[in-house]
Amino acid sequence: MEFTETYGKIEALKGNLGKVIRGKPGVIDLAITALLSKGHLLIEDVPGVGKTTLAHGLARSISCSFQRIQFTSDLLPSDVIGVTVYNQALNTFEFRQGPIFANIVLADEINRATPKTQSALLEAMNDRQVSADRATYTLPSPFMLLATQNPLEFSGTFPLPESQLDRFTMCVRIGYPDEAHEKEIMQSDPSSAMQDLLPVLTTADVEGMQAAAGKVSVEEDLVSYIMAIASATRAHRAIRLGVSPRATMTLYKAAQAHALTSGRNYCIPDDIKRLSAPVFAHRIIPNERVPEGIEGPSSLIEDVLSGVAVPV
Amino acid sequence: MAMSSPSYILLITYFMAALAIASISLVESVGAGFVILASSLMLLSGAANLKKKTLVTGAPWNLLAAGALVFFIIDYAAFSGSVLASAARFLTILLALKLFDLKADRDCLIACSLVFFLVLAAAASTVSPLFLVILSLFVAGSISAMVALTIRRDLRENLQNDGQVPSGVFSPAFFAAVLGLSGVSMVMTFALFFTLPRMGIGLFERKTLNTVKVTGFSERIDLGTMGPVKQDPTVIMRVQIDGPPQSFLYFRGASLDHYDGKGWSRTVKNRRLLKKDALGTFRISDGDGPSIGQTILLEPLDTDTIFAASHPVAMEGNFHNLWADSAGSIRLPSPPYSRIEYRAWSSALPAYEPPQEIAPQYLDASYLEGRAGQRVRDLVGGITGEESNDMKRAALIERFLRSNYTYTLDPVKDGGDGPLDDFLFYSKQGYCEHYATAMVMMLRAAGVPARIVTGFTQGEWNDIGNYFIIRQQDAHSWVEAYISGRGWATFDPTPPAGVMAQKPSLISLYLDLALFRWNRYIIHYTFADQRRAAGAIEGGTDRMIASLKSFRPSFESLKGAGPALGVVAVFALLLVLRQARSKAARSKTPGYYAEMIKALGKKGLVRRTDETPLEFAERTKSREVAMVTAAFQSQRYGGGEPEEDVMAEVRKAIEALKK
Known part of the structure; x- marks a missing residue:
């Protein structure tokens, strides 16, 4: 696929999503970046800011299958992956695919499920396949998991373990829209807007875009820049656990995808700097020495970035 | 152990x-009282700083500093009369005041500069090796502070983080x-110190005001003056001799x-100016026997006499001229008032002088004229008996005194007529x-010039270090007798208890060696x-060149050298390549961007290191x-030439930005 053609399709996707998610071009960019880097997205925010709408809109913009799983504490792994049932007519056992078998899967309130069910997602996210009863089933391509969680609710939740968090490319917050956009949202009819959303991409288009993202060039000094940021998180005095090599690899791929999303076939430092917080923040564990004025892992990453020289 | 930056500074x-x-305690004229006062002021300020209280600041500080200046002027004009001492006091007061006002980094910087001047003052007024320790610590301290x-x-x-140094x-x-x-x-400093060419004298060499007072070398000495100094360990000189000590x-x-009857004085006055020969050596006499070479480092003394092992033949040193009197003492034109170094050669033979006319003073026994004199003559007669050889008579007297008298530094007076009789x-x-x-008196009584x-x-x-340490307590007096046919011979009637020094401890030897080398x-x-x-x-x-010249390369040695040369060549090539690569790495930023950054910098717009070009x-x-x-x-990042x-367009934009 030609670069201009690819970028044109990205622009179309952005425009389409902009119709349902108003006033949040940054979030849309990040969602597309996650999609192009073959990643998964964790959306962490309070209810009612459009987490589900984003997932829904993304699925509808691509002519692909979409499944939504509402996670609850009694949800079982088989409810996600699928179950083997006996077919009386054929006298055989056959596998009934679960909701995970879709191009885009929305795992709503993922932290409400038990760790057992959460871990069922692990293999699906990493290897894009599921195993049940000694058989392995490949998931459709492209496959992207969008998970949401409410950061304020703690009772009856099971916080995601580090291993699972590490598998999400990014953790983003949507945040409240500004006043003008909120007025607009109030007066619009959300269901009809979603209904009017037409697919602009095919699954083949998405695969082509993902391949194009992999070809975006990253200058050697920028690789060192990523390395410097990662090392800084490992050496920071307020961070107990720095980022893993998986995280630096993810940032590298995400930076490529972000460059493509921004219409460039090469990375610039801004790609890396912009993505550092969404990619790294949920992977670090702060300790009790967090300085005053810094709240949350995101601003800790900002603090890290302020100490790393940008290669020019 | 990491420290927070404010407490570290x-x-x-x-x-x-x-x-x-x-440093100021090394400047002797400053005075111990002042040093104690300044130290306690600084300790006080330390307590205030620990409580994070700034006691003196702004206008009061300036007023106090002005007061210190007035103090300095009065101090100089009315009391000390020495610019160095007064300036040292003034700077110390300023420093103590500054310590009460340590708000910003700049104050610490000012304090450090004041310390620099005080160290300088110490350099100008001390020759103590302690100064080396202070200087080293000062270099380490000031580098850490900077x-x-x-x-x-x-x-x-760059970070606008209020100087919080990361852990x-x-x-x-x-x-x-x-x-x-x-x-x-x-x-590096030492390398400079030893290699920079200097003028005739040492850089730190200077006139010292506090010379060591020595007794026994003036025109007159009274008996009993040497006793007190026999317990004074002040070093007078250090002498290195060529070869191991023989006698x-x-x-x-x-x-x-x-x-x-009470003391000794000098009546033989004639003296001569010694001639410097072509090599800059002063010949004292024409002795040509074996001689003992000595290198003598003489501490600042208040006498013009200079010393050498008896009997000196020649001397060499940074002197304009030397005087020698007929009694064989060597004198400078004036007391040096500073440390001097010279070489001397002394005859290794007990006596060397050719027959000469003896001044009548050496036989002067006028003191022995009276009743007391008769007792001495009787005593001498009893000791020497029938002996007629002067040498043997002198030796007999020497042995008599050594064995029949008690050495003490504190003799009692016991009713005699004068110290000798006593x-x-x-x-x-x-x-x-x-x-x-x-x-001497006994020899003269016996008719031997002494x-x-x-x-x-x-x-x-x-x-x-192979040298002698000679202290005030080693001051001694002995006897020279003129033995016809041999010249002036040395006799020492004092028993060995009064001559032998105590065995020094090893540590004191090392310490003295360090001091000697420093001087x-x-x-x-x-x-x-x-x-x-x-x-x-x-x-x-x-x-080295000679040995290289005599080196004949053989085929065998070349075979060995081949691989070695190859390794060296490869290493050099790698170095060159590395250099070239790092040069390429340096020039990654296109010139026009650097130019723009420079132009913006002049307008006060500076890119922070953590800021991306786009930001x-x-x-x-x-x-x-x-x-x-x-x-x-x-x-830069896309790899395409514009x-x-x-x-x-870029050129035009940069030109616009430069305006």
Whole structure:
């Protein structure tokens, strides 16, 4: 696929999503970046800011299958992956695919499920396949998991373990829209807007875009820049656990995808700097020495970035 | 152990203040009372700083500083009269005041500069080796302070984080690096010190006001004056001799001839000016037997007499001229009032002089005229008996005195008529002066010309540095008798108990060696030494070149050298390649972008190191900057050369920005 053609399709996707998610071009960019880097997205925010709408809109913009799983504490792994049932007519056992078998899967309130069910997602996210009863089933391509969680609710939740968090490319917050956009949202009819959303991409288009993202060039000094940021998180005095090599690899791929999303076939430092917080923040564990004025892992990453020289 | 930056800088500042106190305590004219006062002021300020209270600031500070200046002027005009001492006091007061006002980094910097001037003041007024310790500590301290302050300033400017130094910066590795840096700079300083050419004298050599008072070398000495100094351990000189010590050495000073019953005085006045020969050596006499070469480092003394092992033949040193009197003492035109170094050669034979006319004073026994004199003559007659050989008679008298009298530094007075009578016939105890006086008078009574000689015994032998340490307590007096046919021969009637020095401890020997080397090679490091060192290096190189010339390359040795040469060549090639690569890495930023950054910098717009070019461009809100940045990004990160028209635009934009 030609670069201009690819970028044109990205622009179309952005425009389409902009119709349902108003006033949040940054979030849309990040969602597309996650999609192009073959990643998964964790959306962490309070209810009612459009987490589900984003997932829904993304699925509808691509002519692909979409499944939504509402996670609850009694949800079982088989409810996600699928179950083997006996077919009386054929006298055989056959596998009934679960909701995970879709191009885009929305795992709503993922932290409400038990760790057992959460871990069922692990293999699906990493290897894009599921195993049940000694058989392995490949998931459709492209496959992207969008998970949401409410950061304020703690009772009856099971916080995601580090291993699972590490598998999400990014953790983003949507945040409240500004006043003008909120007025607009109030007066619009959300269901009809979603209904009017037409697919602009095919699954083949998405695969082509993902391949194009992999070809975006990253200058050697920028690789060192990523390395410097990662090392800084490992050496920071307020961070107990720095980022893993998986995280630096993810940032590298995400930076490529972000460059493509921004219409460039090469990375610039801004790609890396912009993505550092969404990619790294949920992977670090702060300790009790967090300085005053810094709240949350995101601003800790900002603090890290302020100490790393940008290669020019 | 990492430290927070404010406490670290405070610690260094106080460390430097302590050095300042140590420095001014070396400036002797400052006074101990003032040093104590300044130290307590600084301690007080330390307590205030620990409580984070600034006691003196702003206008009161300026007023106090002005007061200190007035104090300085009054101090100089009315009390000390020495600019150095008054300035040292003034600077110390300023420093103490500054310590009460340590708000910003700048204050610490000012405090450190004040310490620098105080160390300078100490350099100008001391020759103590302690100064080397202070200087080394000062170098280490000031380098640490500068590094810490620079780190803080950079953090403040670049990160705008209020100088909060990240943890782990002031780590043991940091201290090790600073100490290493200090060590390197000290080594470089020493290299400069030893290689920079100097004028005839040592750089730190200067007139010292506090000379050591020595007795026994003036025109007249009274009996009993030498007793007190026999317990004074002040070092008078250090003597290196060529070769191992052979016999017990007497370092001869002055000689006196007239005894009046109470003390000795000099009546033989004739003296001659010694001639410097072509090599700069003063010939004292024409002795040509074996001689003992000595290198003597003489402490500042208040006498013009200079010393050498008896009997001196020649001397060499940084003197304009020398006087020698007929009694054999060597004198400078005036007391040197500073440390001097000279070489002397003394005859290794007991006596060498050709027959000469003896001045009548040496036989003057007028004191022996009365009743007391008769007793002495009877005593001598009893000792010498029928012996007619002068040499043997002198030896008999010497042995008599050595074995029948008690050596003590505190003789009792016991009813005799004058000290000599008392010593010989009543108390029968005394020290070198009494013994020597007695022997001279006894020799004269027996008709042998004799004189008393004052000087020093050889003192302690420092076998670590191979030199003699001669102290005030080694002051001694002995006897020279004229033996016809042999000349002036040395006799020492004092029993060995009064001559032998105590065995010194090993630590004191090491300490004294350090002091000696410091005086010799730092304080007294002269152009002559440099010439000698250069000569030694030249000689070494000559030998090396000679050995290289005599090296005949054989086929076998070439075979061995081949691979080695190959390794060297590859190594050199790698170095060159590395250099070229790092050069390429340096020039990764296109010139036009650097030019733009420079132009913006002049307008006060500086890119922070953690700011991306795009963020910076957005901050400037300038269309031109955005344009140049876009071209820069695609070239720098995208790897594409900008098109001709883009470059033209870039040029235009930069020109616009330069305006």
